[in-house]
Amino acid sequence: MQKTEKQSRASSIIEHRGIYYQAFNIYSGVSGFYNYGPIGLKIKRNIENIWRDIFVEQLGSLEIDTTTITPEIVLMASGHVATFTDPIAKCKKCGTSYRVDKMLEEFYETSNDKEALIELKKLNKEGMQKKIIENGLKCQKCGGELSNIEDFHLMFKFQIGQEKENVGYLRPETAQGIFVDFKDLSKIFGIKLPSAIAQIGKAYRNEISPRNQLVRVREFTQMETEIFFDPQAEQTTFNGVEIEPMLKLEVNFGPSDGEERLYSLKELLEKKYIPNRLFAMCIYLEFKMLEKLGISDKSLYVFRQINKEELPHYSKGNVDLEIRTIHGNLEVSGIAYRTDFDLSQHAKTSGKEISVMSNGKKLVPHVVEASIGLDRLLFSILDNSVQEGKERGWEWLKLTEQLAPYKYAVFPLQKDADLEKKAAEVLELLKGKGISAYMSSTGSIGKRYARSDEIGVPYAITCDYDTLNNNTVTIRSRDTTEQIRKDISNIV
Secondary structure: OOOOOOOOOOHHHHHHOOOEEEOOHHHOOOOOOEEEOHHHHHHHHHHHHHHHHHHHHHOOOEEOOOOOEEEHHHHHHHOHHHHOEEEEEEEOOOOOEEEHHHHHHHHHHHOOOHHHHHHHOOOOHHHHHHHHHHOOOOOOOOOOOEOOOEEEEOOOEEEOOOOOOOEEEEOOOOHHHHHHHHHHHHHHHOOOOOEEEEEEEEEEOOOOOOEOOOOEOOEEEEEEEEEEEOOOOOOOEEOOEEOHHHHHOEEEEEOOOOOOEEEEHHHHHHOOOOOOHHHHHHHHHHHHHHHHHOOOOOOOEEEEEOOHHHOOOOOOOEEEEEEEEOOEEEEEEEEEEEEOHHHHHHHHHHOOOOOEEEOOEEEOOEEEEEEEEHHHHHHHHHHHHEEOOOOOOOOEEOOOOOOOOOOEEEEEOOOOHHHHHHHHHHHHHHHHOOOOEEEOOOOOHHHHHHHHHHOOOOEEEEEOHHHHHHOEEEEEEOOOOOEEEEEHHHOO
């Protein structure tokens, strides 16, 4: 881990167990790129599976997998080539680059200037330049003077094939692959509105100053769902499921002009904090995902409305899901009403009609998008799951059973051929029932409990000499450390 970064509460576990780590470490690493170790990968895949269960299987989405390389014309149509930039300033002395909006944000947060933070969101380059000078901000490394602010393009650009004019980019988001494929998918699958298309995959942004482990990286995984609908039609059901019962759900919500508190989804619609029922459905689904991830307590998250001045040019409403972390409220998801902007732009640029029939008329569908950043979400979960464990003598992760890398750890009480054979039989029994488990016989039983707690395994099964006599084992709970005795046949 980069020791200069502000550390997560779970940093010692992350580093010790190699949950994730900086890529290319033997070459001193490259900022903004992280690899997942075996435990981290299992947790990551469990998050993917939870997302897929909710946003694909239950929602009835078409899931696709599009290329990570995108031709320039696609990103010209979407507006990324022209507008996908961040404001930067360089130190005139040492050359260090700074993302100016984040630099000012950190300055105002440190000085607790809430009014300035609100104003900052409305500033253009000239306004931010003025604030840099007014506040006397200098290079954080050497104290040197900062240059004038410039736009820095965030996409990775390269040449496709032999022709220099054949320009491509690593995709900055997975959404455009869905929009470009909509016409083909509509024809093949006979899409009827409303309908959803989803995908999970890598996206890339050439961040100016990657930091804080997985919080700001250059390669990351997105889980995105695009819901296509007729804006003139009444939105009462989706794939046969009634939306009205979902509106009773209460979530912690922060309006751009109001108090952060619990609101029902129905109340959010009535107050026009969110634009439509499909938008409400996305909040409902994301909250259900939070429940399975173990972070649905109102003290741990907030759905925050984005004020009009901050909205992207294509949007008629955005709500970010933020999770409380050591780095403050961390945005892990964005729900956006993208209107018909993307499909209309691709139709115009490609010269191909992109439309469907709805209620006897041809139209370009509108879109509500639910876009979740998997890596930031994983970081937030780990940061909130770590338990101090003063009584045990070790820190441990309190992960839900669906999220934990394994449900069971299986231990022979000590190194003994008969105990190890019996433990192996228990392991095979669990695996035969499709239950994730691993076996370890290295170290004392106390150290093995510590290691399984550390990675969030909910239960540890110990085979002792009584097991050889009566076929019973002890099952230890990670959360309480209490142990019960059960017959092997009744473990699950």
